[in-house]
Amino acid sequence: MTTILVTGGTGTLGRLVTERLREGGHEVRVLSRHSEPYAVDLVKGGAGLDAAVEGVEVIVHCASSPRGGDERAAGHLIAAARRAGVRHLVYISIVGVDRVPLGYYRTKLAVERLIEDSGLGWTVLRTTQFHDLVLQILQGLAKLPVLLLPAGLRDQPIEVSEVADRLAELALGGPAGRVADMGGPQVRTFPDLARAYLRASGRRRRLLNVRLPGKAFRAARDGGHLTPQRAVGKGTFEEFLAKPLG
Template identity: 75%
Template sequence: MTTMLVTGGTGTLGRLVAARLRADGHEVRVLSRHAPPYAVDLRTGGAALDAAVEGVETVVHCASTPSGGDEKAAARLVGAARRAGVRHLAHISIVGVDRVPYRYYRSKLAAERLIEESGLGWTILRATQFHDLVLGVLQALAKAPVLLLPAGLSDQPVEVTEVADRLAALATEPPAGRVPDLGGPEVRTLESLARAYLTATDRRRALVNVPLWGRTYRAFHEGGHLTGDEHALGRGTFEDYLHRRARAAGRA
């Protein structure tokens, strides 16, 4: 079996990918800013990054920072991977990074370009938003007595375990370039997702749809972040996710 490095290996996606690769018998190194022995900030790199990549055949790049730095992190990682002779760099990205002019998405797209032009063997999988991200947004919005939602927006949340399964499988295969996007099973209005959340948590809130403006809002409104039916490959719905969380809380 091969030696693999999972960046962001303690995060929501990375820890699942690392677990699946280990279960398949691979030697897995986990790189994270605060997780020894490979505690590395990819934005600064250095000798610690070179040591983490040394002897690695495949890198699975799950690390991401919405506050900024993905492009710089990708550049550092690509440089270290070249020096170490890495054969395969598998990367997770987001559906719509080339269609939605959101600052974080632009950084993700720039990271994709660096990987594509790296000279390394590479695979890039784009996925829609994970269920836990949608939940976090709704939890924050529901703190107010009135739940305000951007008018006319939809989402296509996907189960993170399904993305982890797909990314781990791709990492064990030869480099494949851009592979088909992975979207959740349903395109849902934000209002329907909010109502599902309120029902599951027994909360009552008035829902108000608020029209917004700007290029980014227009791109989301037009569905630039959605895969459409062709790539709605996920199976777990938002309600499935909420019910599973409720059951887990009941056992705690």
């Protein structure tokens, strides 16, 4: 039995990773800001982090926030892992962090580099966007009478449970460095994804493509966040939409 710490263990991905590892008979500690007994704010660090990491062999680092602080959080986690003698740190990242100049992507890439230079055994997995995120975006856009879509943008959404399966597998293996990316089964245009969402939700909206300026959107239109050669996911967006949403 391996003792494993999952940061962000109450989130969309972390919760599933925790379930997979516990089903395998492993002791899993869940670290998040409000989850006792390991309620820790990674951005602040502190003694609670050392207590959470003590005796841990593997860390799966799922905690992340687009609002900022990921680099500081990673620094605190790495320092605690060194003190505790953790043998393996697994990190979930995003396809295209080195190609699409979004602020959040730059931060994810910086965290990757911190982990690579940490002196710890490490594994980094990059995936495309989860179905859940695409749904949230479309739900927000559909609040208007006209559904405004980024012109020329495509996506390759993946089922989060498949990513959880892969992360759990990586956590139980040895440090592997940067492993092969995971992409969803299909590269889809945003109008295509929007029509699938509208059919599933029973809504009617007119679609309007809007060309967005800037280097980040240009890189995205060029497919910097896609990995069609690694379309290893199985679940489609339509299959995700057909499931009851918790």
